[in-house]
Amino acid sequence: MRTSPAIQHDLLGAAVLHLRSGRAASRSTLAVALGLAPSTVGLYVDQLIADGYVDESGLEQGPLGRPKRRLATQRTAGWFAGVEFNAERVQAVSVDFSGQRVAALSKWLPDDADTRTVLHAIKTLLAGLEKNAQGPLLAIGAGAPGVVDPRAGVGAHYAFIADWRNVPLAESLRERFEVPVTVENNLRVIALAERWFGGGRDLDDYVVLGPRSGFGVAIVHGGQLMRGVHFAAGEMGRWPWAMGEGRPAGELHDALSAPAVWRKLAGATPRARLPEDLRVALVKFTDATGTAWDEIISDYAKAIGCLQLLFDTECFFLHGPVTSLGERFCAEVVAAVRATMPALAESPLRIVPSALGDDAGALGAASLAMESWVPAFAQ
Amino acid sequence: MRTSPAIQHDLLGAAVLHLRSGRAASRSTLAVALGLAPSTVGLYVDQLIADGYVDESGLEQGPLGRPKRRLATQRTAGWFAGVEFNAERVQAVSVDFSGQRVAALSKWLPDDADTRTVLHAIKTLLAGLEKNAQGPLLAIGAGAPGVVDPRAGVGAHYAFIADWRNVPLAESLRERFEVPVTVENNLRVIALAERWFGGGRDLDDYVVLGPRSGFGVAIVHGGQLMRGVHFAAGEMGRWPWAMGEGRPAGELHDALSAPAVWRKLAGATPRARLPEDLRVALVKFTDATGTAWDEIISDYAKAIGCLQLLFDTECFFLHGPVTSLGERFCAEVVAAVRATMPALAESPLRIVPSALGDDAGALGAASLAMESWVPAFAQ
DNA sequence: GAGTATTAGTGCGAATTCGAAATAAATGAC
DNA sequence: GTCATTTATTTCGAATTCGCACTAATACTC
Incomplete structure (x- = not known):
């Protein structure tokens, strides 16, 4: 005994x-x-x-x-909620105590969404998940765009949601749902998702590439997220970047962000919902591999090569809409890195399209909740 | 009691x-x-x-x-040895138990130095320090150029010393001196020196810039050295880099390494011992600030800006010969970063020339020894 | 089927670490 | 000078964690 x-x-x-x-x-x-x-x-x-x-x-x-x-x-010991959002929509998932995804909800935001609207949408989705969940809600994780201060639980700022400045996100949700709330940046939360639900299970060092409307990276080093002193690490999209023949200079996201890639592949389409662009792009892509394609490959190769030289990491996970270009895209980028960067010619470089779907962010947020949880004081 | x-x-x-x-x-x-x-x-x-x-x-x-x-x-409880070398010379320092530098020795290597010669020189210097030291030698730290595997205590490879491949450096020194030996890469060891003897005392996140014959960086994140999966992190010198007007492409170290900087500043001088070049360069520099100077500033600004966007670190320490360009150089680089990179216009960027002298590497190696030491089993 | 080897898990006394109260050493108020 | 206040350190019983011997459960050997 x-x-x-x-x-x-x-x-x-x-x-x-x-x-x-x-x-x-x-x-x-x-x-x-x-x-x-x-x-x-x-x-x-x-x-x-x-x-x-x-x-x-x-x-x-x-x-x-x-x-x-x-x-x-024990699957039924309780559940975790993860919520992730940007200026366009909010996504939320519930995950049971054993780490299995149970349900998901999402909601498009109006074009003029402000902080109030967003917070309301988040709470609505979480309440929706709560309705069908079994067991008590144990913790909430949230992935927010822009600069996030996880220590304070505050969304510091984000340009594309009106008045999103120093929003006490954690406090707000903790008040409403009465459980611990952890907050982290959008893309870094995806890195957690990769560890819990994706290909990062056994990795301690990897980098998540997040080409969306901009281009950011999330760096995991020694199993730890790299945040930066001002929570602004990984802002690679703002690197100076030599553009094509005509324009001499610009920033990296002008060449590598998802819209930039679609624009190059599918011709100039106005800013629209990505899934549609994607389909157009894919049609063109399977037919022809012209200069636009080569240019994208070589730009990605250059960017990833630079990261590899700096971090010497185990694996790159490609996330976001560009993932739909698939294995072939990644393989060609690897080949281009080896061909164009002498120092990496022999490198065991790994770039993989993420196997996680559209709600990687929400899943990552749920991971945040799981990681933060400790059993409450048992009488 | x-x-x-x-x-x-x-x-x-x-x-x-x-x-x-x-x-x-x-x-x-x-x-x-x-x-x-x-x-x-x-x-x-x-x-x-x-x-x-x-x-x-x-x-x-x-x-x-x-x-x-x-x-x-207790100052007299014993002492630590640090040794650092490259293809040109070996430097060694002794540090007492309280962390005070006691003595230093150095030795130039012949042009055709091979692994055998280098190991011999290292042992000679350490033996020399031992002669005048008080108390027992407690541990040895070594900073080796090229790729180093600290776990195995092996120098994996380095191009500029003949047959420097998988050299069991730690084992070799442990046999001779009968104390624990820790091995680490040259530049990463300098990052440790910055923490113990320099401006990194209270910092958990900083980056050491090491423009020497190449260009490498050592990254400290959360108080930990970033090594990379293959111990090859920080090889920034191999980044693709657009050169001046004439040549369209090259690698970063062709523009930012110490020889490259001197070449630009002082006109084309053949590869020679740096201290002489340095003096020449300084004379030119104090007189004129022409296009060569501006070009160097803007190249450094671009490189450091990229690092800052990625790491969001607290401080950059400039090391190596280029340090002699001083505060003014660093201040101009900061200004150039703010001016040319919109995302960093407001950034509290800090670039400081290292206050450590020529034997920063050896001091860092001694730091390695200090950090690795634990009291032996006391009867 | 008994014996041996190997790995998993438990019981229990010993060693370490903690927590809270006690003691020590200073300052400042009266 | 005495007393309250504050911070540092120690004392000492209690709580946690360890180490090691022991038991448990399996496969393989003969």
């Missing part, structure tokens, strides 16, 4: 994260992952089972020796 | 680091810095005093309350 129940709540939270992510699935692997003695982990696991957060679901036989008793997070 | 002496050696090491760096100078501040209970820290400090690593050196009165009992590392 166990002596005393331990009540180190942050360690309980860390244990749950390891189990949920699959990095550990038994007492013994958990002990290694957490760096604790097996006997201590036994105590913690007892506590988690007693509180209904974890379940024993069977045995797992290794090549030799006593099989592991498989541990899994 | 204290109950039992605690023997958690890595924590003792961490405590010494805090005391040596000045981040903590009493039991109470140490407790905060280490995140331990005051009572626990008391135990550790007793142990460190008993072992002769730490001394009580007086009182420090705050505005109110009982004064702190000032703790300091």
